[in-house]
Amino acid sequence: MPQNYANGVKPIFCPGCGDFGVYAALTKAFQDLNIDKDNLLVVTGIGCSSSIVQAFGCYGIHSLHGRLLPVAMGAKLANHDLTVVGVGGDGDGYGIGSAHFLHTARRNINITYVVMNNETYGLTTGQASPTGQKGYKTKSTPFGIIENPLNPLAVAIGAGATYVARGFSGDPTHLAELIKNGITHKGFALIDVFSPCVTFNYLNTYDWFRSRIYKMAPNDHDVGNKSEALKRAVEDEETNFDKLPLGLFYRTDKPTYEELDITLKDGPLIKQPMQSRERIIEMLDENR
Amino acid sequence: MASVSIRIAAANGDGVESSGALLGRVAALNGMEVFGNRGYQSVIRGGHVWNQVRIGDEKLYSYGDSIDILVALNQDGIKNQRSHLSKNAIVIYDPGKCNADELKGAQYTLISIPLLDIALAAGGDPIMRNIVAIGAILKIVGIPLEVFEGVVNKMFSKKGDEVVKSNIKAATDGYNYDGVRKIYDIMGDGKPRYLLEGNTALSLGAYAAGCKYYAAYPMTPASSIMQWFAAHANKGVLFKQTEDEIAAINSTIGAATAGVRAMCGTSGGGFSLMVEALGLSGMIEAPIVVVESQRTGPSTGLPTKTEQADLLFVMHASQGEFPRIVVAPRSVEEAFYLAADAFNLADRYQCPVIILMDLFISEHFETVSNFDVDSIKIDRGKVADPAKASGRFKRYALTEDGISPRSTPGTKGMSFIAPSDEHNEYGDIVSDVLAGIDEHVEMRVKMHEKRMRKIETMLKNERIFVPNIENEGAKHFLVTFGSTTAAAKEAVAALNKKGLSVGLISFNYLLPLDSKKTKAMLLNKHLIDIECNYTAQLAKVIMMETGIEIPDRILKYDGETITTAEIVERASSMIR
Secondary structure, eight states, rough: OOOOOOSSSOOOOOOTTTHHHHHHHHHHHHHTTOOEEEGHHHOOOOTTGGGGGGBSSSEEEOOTTTTTHHHHHHHHOOOOOSEEEEEEEEEEIIIIHHHHHHHHHHHHHHEEEEEEEEEEEEESSSSOOOOTTOOOOOSSSSTOOSOOOOHHHHHHHHHHHHHEEEEOOOOOOHHHHHHHHHSSSSSEEEEEOOOTTTOOSSSOOOHHHTTTTEEEEEESSSSOHHHHHHHHTTTEEETTOOEEEEEEEEOOOOOOOOHEEEEEGGOOOOOGGOHHHHHHHHHHTTTO | OOEEEEEEEEETTTSSHHHHHHHHHHHHHHHHEEEEEEEEEOOSSSSEEEEEEESSSSSSSSOSSEEEEEEESSSSHHHGGGGGEEEEEEEEEOOOTOOOOTTTTSSSSSEEOOOOHHHHHSSSGGGGGHHHHHHHHHHHHHHHHHHHHHHHHHHGGGHHHHHHHHHHHHHHHTTTTTTOOOOOOOOSSOOOOEEEEEHHHHHHHHHHHTTEEEEOOOOTHHHHHHEEETTTTGOOEEEEEEEEEEHHHHHHHHHTTTSSEEEEEEEEHHHHHHHHHHHHHHHHOEEEEEEEEEEOSSSBTTTSSSOOHHHHHHHHOOOSSOOOOOOOOOHHHHHHHHHHHHHHHHHHHHEEEEEEEEEHHHEEEEEEEEOOOGGGOOOOOBOGGGGGSSSSSTTTTTOOOOOOOOOOOOOTTOOOOEESBBBBSSSSSSSSTTTOOHHHHHHHHHHHHHHHHHHHHHHHHHHHOOEEEETOOEEEEEEGGGEEEHHHHHHHHHHTTTTOEEEEEEEEEEEEEOHHHHHHHTTTSSEEEEEEESSSHHHHHHHHOOOOOOOOEEEOSSSSSHHHHHHHHHHHHOOO
C-alpha cells in the first residue's frame, strides 16, 4: 500500500485552481518513488501555492515570502539524507526570491524546486508578477505591463541548474513524471509549472495554455547540450508565446554541493559527533 | 602595575597588522598580559593605519590612553600620531622615510634606525622593516630575543627556513642597533597566555558548544568569524557563504530546524536584512544564534569604526512580539563563554539568541590565561521522545512553561509543519480561511501566550538576566554594557585611587531583564551611564524596565571606543 502523504488538511486553493493539479502530481511522485515521509521535507514560501505544504503529512517548513530556497538549503546541508523539495509560486521564487533562485541553482544543491507559475499574484488579489505577459492589465498595472516577462527556464539553465523542466498542472500525470525525475536527479532541479489562476488571471487561462502548449518529443533536442536547451527555452518569446514547449529542457550530471563540501565528506552534519574535548583544545591552542 | 603601550603606524599594506599580532604573541608567550587594538580604514592599500599593543605585568582592560613607544614607518606616522604621544614617549623612525623635526624640543626620546636598509640587508623584503622595529622594541621592554625566535619558528615555519632566518636576522639587528637600550622593566610570569580577538573567542565558544553550521555574507567587523569557520571547515563545522544576509539567516533557520546547532553573523547593515527572518525563527521556534557586530552608523557609516548604537534595534527588530535573548560579551574571554551559552539558551527556549558585539570587541586582541573547556555543558533543551509517537505530533503543544518538545526531520512518526503563519499545536495555520473564526481566534491567543510565556520561564529558571555589580558598597556607580565594560573597570580602579568611592554595574545579559532585581540593584545609587552612542540606549532600557532615570551620561560616538582616561575625566566632574 502506498504511503499516505496527506495529513487531512485541505489546501486553500480556489475551486478549479491549477495548484490542485500540482498537489496531485507531487503526491503521485512521492508515492511512485515511495519516499519515506519521515525523511521528506517540503519547504515552501508564501502565496497561494506555498500553502500547499499545509496539506502534506511529512515534515514541512512554511517559510517566508521568497525565502524557501535558503531555508531548504540550510536543512539539506544539515541533513543531506533528507529528500528536500521546495515548492512555491512565481512571485515568491522569480520575484522577491530571485537572488536565491540564481544562487541555489549555481550551487547545484540536491533540492527539487517546483514553481507553480500562474503569472499573477493571487493571494494579494491580482497584481503583476515577474512572468506576467507584456501589455497585460492587472491591479498594479492598469495601463498594461511594460516590463518583459522573466524566462525562468533560461535563467535556471544560465545560472547552473542541472535539471530544468516545465509541466502543466492540467496534465498531472506528465507533471508527476517530471517531478519524479527531478527528485531522483542528483543536483538542483527546477520544474516550472504552468498553473492557471482561475480567479485573477483572465489572460493565461486553461484554454490559453492548452492552445499553446505541446510536449517536446524525447529526441527533439539534446537535453545535455546547453545551447540547444537554451534555444528551446527561449521558444516562448521567439514565437511570441504561441508555442510553449513542455517536458525536459536540460539535464546534466555534475557533482552536487554536498558531494564537494569538505565538511560533509564525513557524512550528514546531524550524524557527525559533537566536537571532542581534544579538538576544542587543539583549536584553542592555535592562539597560544 | 607596569605597562607600556606601543603603536606602529604606517600605510595599509605595510604589514602593520601582522607586526602588532607578532609583537603581542611574543609578549603573551613570555607570560605578559597584552591588550591590543588597531585603527584602519576601508581601503586595501595606502591610507593611514596603526596597531597598538599594550604590554603589562597584570591583567589589562584597555589598550592604553597614550602612546609610550611609537614606531613611525612614514611621515604620516609622526604627523597623525603626534597628539597621542605620552609626555616621555619614545619614537622610533626611519630617517630614510621620514624626519622627526616636528617632535624636537619636547621630552621625547627619538631613536633613528634605518629600518628599511637593515631589512633589505637581512633578507630583502621591505615589509621586514616592522621586524627590525620589533627587535628594537623587544630590547626596550626587556623581552629576550629567544622568545621572538620561538614565535617566528612557529608562525613562519610553513614559509620555509629562509623566511624564518631572515626574520630572526632582522629582529636581531634591530635589537642590537646602536643606541637601543632597555628602558622598561616588565616581567612576564613565564606562563604562556592565549592571545586572540573577540571574534576568534566567539567562534571558539560556538565550536566548543557544538555549532556545526555558520552562514554569513562578508561584512566588517563580523567577517573574521566567517574566516574562522571557513578555515576550520575540515574540523566538523560547515561554513556557507551566502548571496546575502537574508539567505544567511534563512539557511541558519533551515539547519536549526533540521536539528544542528546553527549560527549566522553580520554587522548592523546585514542584520537589517535579517530582520524579517528573525521573526520567522521566533514564530516557528527555531533555535538560532545570530551575531551582530556593531559598527558606526547609520547606513554604511564608518565601516571600520566602532559604536554601540544597535542595542535598541536588536532588542526590537522584526514585527510582532516573540521571545528573544540578547547577550553582549564584556571581554574577549567572555565572548567565548557567552557564545557557548547562547546555543544552550537557544535550544532550551527555542528562540533566537542575539550576540551583540561591536567592532572594538570583535577586532581588538587580548590575552586570556585559561579557557575552562570543561565548564561548557551541552543542553539541547526539550526533545520529543519518538517512542511516545502516536497520531499527529503536536510540535507546538500548549505547555505550562511555553516550551514544546521538538522533533527533527528524519524522526519517525513525529512530522510537523513549521509555519510562519499563526498556527495550532500541529502547525496547521489558523491565518487564511480560519482567521477571525472564534475557535481559531482563541487558538491565536493561546499560541501567542504560549510563546510569550517562555520569557517568564527564562526569568524563573535562569539567574543570568541581571546586571553584574562590583564594589557594592560604593557611593557612585558607572553603568555600562558589553565592550565598554573593560575601560569602565579600569576607570573604576583609577577613580578609587583618586579617593572617590566608585563601583561598576555592567550588563552582559540584556534581554530579557529581571526588572525587579535590576531595579533593586540600581535604586538609590548615583549612577553614571557610559555608552558609545548618542541616545543613551542602555539608559533608555533601564528607564523602561525599572523607571530609574540616569541623567549623568558619558556618551561617545566618534567611532573610537571610550578610553579609561575619558571616563575618569568626565566621571570625576559628575561626582560631586
